Amino acid sequence: MPKLGPGRLEGKTALVTGGAKGIGRHYSQALAAEGARVMIADIADGKALTAEIAGRHGADSVASHKFDVSDEKAVKHLVAQTIECFGQIDVLVNNAALYSTLTPREFTAWDTELWDRVMAINVRGPYLMVRHVAPHMMERRSGKIINIASGAAYKGVPRMLPYVTSKGAMLAFTRALSRELGAYGIAVNSLSPGYVLSDTGLENSAHVEDERIPVRNSRAFKRDAYPEDLLGTLVYLASSDSDFVTGQSIVVDGGSVNN
Numbered sequence: 001m002p003k004l005g006p007g008r009l010e011g012k013t014a015l016v017t018g019g020a021k022g023i024g025r026h027y028s029q030a031l032a033a034e035g036a037r038v039m040i041a042d043i044a045d046g047k048a049l050t051a052e053i054a055g056r057h058g059a060d061s062v063a064s065h066k067f068d069v070s071d072e073k074a075v076k077h078l079v080a081q082t083i084e085c086f087g088q089i090d091v092l093v094n095n096a097a098l099y100s101t102l103t104p105r106e107f108t109a110w111d112t113e114l115w116d117r118v119m120a121i122n123v124r125g126p127y128l129m130v131r132h133v134a135p136h137m138m139e140r141r142s143g144k145i146i147n148i149a150s151g152a153a154y155k156g157v158p159r160m161l162p163y164v165t166s167k168g169a170m171l172a173f174t175r176a177l178s179r180e181l182g183a184y185g186i187a188v189n190s191l192s193p194g195y196v197l198s199d200t201g202l203e204n205s206a207h208v209e210d211e212r213i214p215v216r217n218s219r220a221f222k223r224d225a226y227p228e229d230l231l232g233t234l235v236y237l238a239s240s241d242s243d244f245v246t247g248q249s250i251v252v253d254g255g256s257v258n259n
């Protein structure tokens with residue numbers, strides 16, 4: 001039976017990659033606020049956020065781990081640490097990606113090394129996470145995997161070709177994986193944000209210049225988007241409210257992608 005009301009994730013453990021900064025920081029906070037114990041996994045230091053969440057929800061509610069999502073050994077270590085710390089993983093949020101630090105450019109200007117790096121973090125990374133987290137979920141015959149894709153993959157946003165390609169891969173990854181994990185009661189869905197004014201995104205003026213005004217004008221709701229706009233959908237996908245939903249992608253962008 002769906003658990004309604006606040007505390008919908010009480011007794012659950014969530015692992016959020018890229019959970020220390022940008023939009024991921026808000027995901028970590030929102031999941032903890034719903035009662036989940038949260039492992040913040042990021043290449044960036046999550047200690048300050050861990051202290052903040054521990055102060056609000058108790059020391060047992062959160063831990064952080066520094067790792068590189070494209071490195072299989074590091075992923076294995078992270079998963080082992082999470083199980084050791086919390087005993088289980090109920091929710092995996094595949095959020096870490098190369099995005100805000102990428103400078104938009106024409107398709108010929110991406111060198112192959114950077115192309116490969118984007119694919120390693122944005123596509124191989126989520127695969128490695130699933131490869132090492134899903135067996136724990138399969139044993140318990142339950143789990144929620146949330147892949148963060150992007151409205152950019154639906155719209156074919158120009159000047160970000162490897163990024164947009166990697167996010168298109170997340171949509172296909174979600175569909176195919178949901179078929180393999182359905183037998184184990186594990187839901188696999190993706191959340192596709194539109195252009196969001198996150199603190200890290202605002203640091204890259206090229207994104208702000210290319211996207212802020214055109215995207216706002218393309219929306220049914222003509223306003224900027226903030227990380228807070230994504231949290232209801234994230235918690236929905238993480239909680240039992242969405243128990244019969246799998247293989248889907250929910251676009252949260254104020255009605256810019258409209259198909």
Ligand SMILES: NC(=O)c1ccc[n+]([C@@H]2O[C@H](COP(=O)([O-])OP(=O)(O)OC[C@H]3O[C@@H](n4cnc5c(N)ncnc54)[C@H](O)[C@@H]3O)[C@@H](O)[C@H]2O)c1
Nearest residue numbers: 018021022023043068069095096097099100150195196200
């Ligand atoms: N900001 C937007 O407008 C927007 C729109 C659509 C989708 N998204 C997606 O949402 C997610 C978060 O976006 P954001 O704006 O916070 O981007 P961001 O670039 O600021 O954040 C990405 C997070 O991943 C972490 N990270 C980067 N490389 C890593 C690695 N190798 N190993 C582990 N962690 C790593 C970063 O430290 C950061 O915490 C990304 O998947 C992004 O593609 C963002």
